[in-house]
Amino acid sequence: MVYLVIIISKLFLFTSCENENINSSSLSHRIEKKVIKIAKNRNIPSLQLTLRTEDDLVDFNYNHNEVKEQTLYGIGSATKYLSAVLIFKLIEDKTLELNHKVSDYITLDKPITGFESLTIKNLLNHTSGLSDYTKNPKWMESVMKNNAPKTFEEKISLINGTLENIGNFSYSNTNYLFLEKIVENITEQAYNSYFNRFFASNNLTNIKMGIEENGLQAFFGQTKQASADVSDWREYYGYDGGAFTSTKELDSFLTNLYRDKSILKPSTISEMEEWIDMQPMTIPIGSGMISEYGNGIMKLIYHGEEYIGHFGSTLKYQSMIFYNQKNNTTVSIVTNCSGKYFNTVFFQELIPEVLDEL
Numbered sequence: 532m533v534y535l536v537i538i539i540s541k542l543f544l545f546t547s548c549e550n551e552n553i554n555s556s557s558l559s560h561r562i563e564k565k566v567i568k569i570a571k572n573r574n575i576p577s578l579q580l581t582l583r584t585e586d587d588l589v590d591f592n593y594n595h596n597e598v599k600e601q602t603l604y605g606i607g608s609a610t611k612y613l614s615a616v617l618i619f620k621l622i623e624d625k626t627l628e629l630n631h632k633v634s635d636y637i638t639l640d641k642p643i644t645g646f647e648s649l650t651i652k653n654l655l656n657h658t659s660g661l662s663d664y665t666k667n668p669k670w671m672e673s674v675m676k677n678n679a680p681k682t683f684e685e686k687i688s689l690i691n692g693t694l695e696n697i698g699n700f701s702y703s704n705t706n707y708l709f710l711e712k713i714v715e716n717i718t719e720q721a722y723n724s725y726f727n728r729f730f731a732s733n734n735l736t737n738i739k740m741g742i743e744e745n746g747l748q749a750f751f752g753q754t755k756q757a758s759a760d761v762s763d764w765r766e767y768y769g770y771d772g773g774a775f776t777s778t779k780e781l782d783s784f785l786t787n788l789y790r791d792k793s794i795l796k797p798s799t800i801s802e803m804e805e806w807i808d809m810q811p812m813t814i815p816i817g818s819g820m821i822s823e824y825g826n827g828i829m830k831l832i833y834h835g836e837e838y839i840g841h842f843g844s845t846l847k848y849q850s851m852i853f854y855n856q857k858n859n860t861t862v863s864i865v866t867n868c869s870g871k872y873f874n875t876v877f878f879q880e881l882i883p884e885v886l887d888e889l
Contacts, residue, residue: 558888559589565884567593573876576750576758577601578866581778582885583786585859590779599748604865606781606850607772607843611707613738613784614770615655615803615827616794617729618710623799626717627651629826636713640684645694651713653697654706655826656807660694663703674764674846681767683712700809700824707771714770722769733787733794737780740773749847751870758868766845781852781863785840789854789861803828804839814842817883833886838862842878844869849877860889 562582570578576598582589594600621627633649645660653659664670664680667689673679680686690705711722718725723741730738744765752758767773788794806823814821819833821842831838831853840853840862850865862885866877 558584558587562589562885562888563591565888566591566881569876569881569884570595573873573880574752574755574758575866575873575876575881576748576868578864578881579604579778580885581782581861581863582889583782583861584889590782598867599746601748601867602777603742603747603775604777604850604867605744605749605772605843605845605848606774606776606852606865607768607845607848608704609781609841609843609850609852610740610768610770610772610774611827611843612841612852613730613774614707614710614726616788617714617726618651618655618827619795619799619803620729621714621717622651622802623795627713629655629802633709633713636716637709639687641688641692643690643692643694645697648697649694651710652826654710656805656824657700657702657706658698658807659703659706659709660697660699660701661703661705661709662691662695663705664689664708665704674766677763677765679765679767683708700807700812702809702812702824704768704771708769711770723773726770726774730784735780735784735787738774738776738784740769740775742775744775748867750868750873751846752868752872753870754872758870758873761847764846766847768845772843772845778863778865781865782861785852785854785861785863789856790859802826804830806830814878816878817880817886819883819886833883836886836889838886844874844877846870849874851882855889858889862886862889 570593577594579592629652631651634647649659664686670689686708714725715722726740748762750758751761803826806825809822809824819831821829821831823830828839829841836855838853838855843850846869849869852863854861
């Protein structure tokens, strides 16, 4: 990505602090020591981490001394995981079915060739062939001019008029744009309102969509030395990436979903875990790899261990939310920085250091 080439915003110069002196052999202190060391050495502005095993709870915040304390983060595409759970609750309640046609719920003003063949499942597992509206250069230009598209109609005006390679995996934010529109049409509620009510009904009131971002800081960096303060950028995502929360609340979500089984039935979760090959769009995570995608859910294989969940990365935030069923372990991490430099640190240093401890 080359977004900073045309950014003339103020630069935030990070300076590393002294390393934390955390002396303990416990899992919590080992992980906290390693993560804070990376955060300081790599100039991460802010992060949160919550990790729960059968025997330990790791839960802490880090803020650079020149950055405001941050307790709320965008989670980007990890929102797709939460949105898919919402969709599967509608499926569990017989309101929707995976094989229902998208055209039964949405009528387009501008035709898309092949649209009539799409199913709900095609949207959930990214096999629709719909192009990604965020890959249109006009979308990036509008974000940097603080005039990003907000409405369904504005966003789909940025996609191609023909489906490409339908039936094969091709990651596209547009899929979840259509899912939120379907939810609006069948519930007769705004998609963000329904999303918030759904999670509030599951005692997850701090998972929210459609919040005001005023006061939240975010940074975009191509190098370690300086990052653009992009706090004023607005990307206006929905089910594709618009949720805000904390890692503590994400941990509660995973606990409710997997340990307590209070959100979905285990048989419904099994439907989400119907895996397809992501080739050639695999995602390396240190020595691990994400190469399979389900219905709104990713599978990460790391040192032979299987983690299921989702990653997220916007122009402002990065996130991960994963669960290891074998060890009954939850892992949630968020940061308020993005760009080539921070993305590499997050996926190739920070996450591997955490997973290596498990």
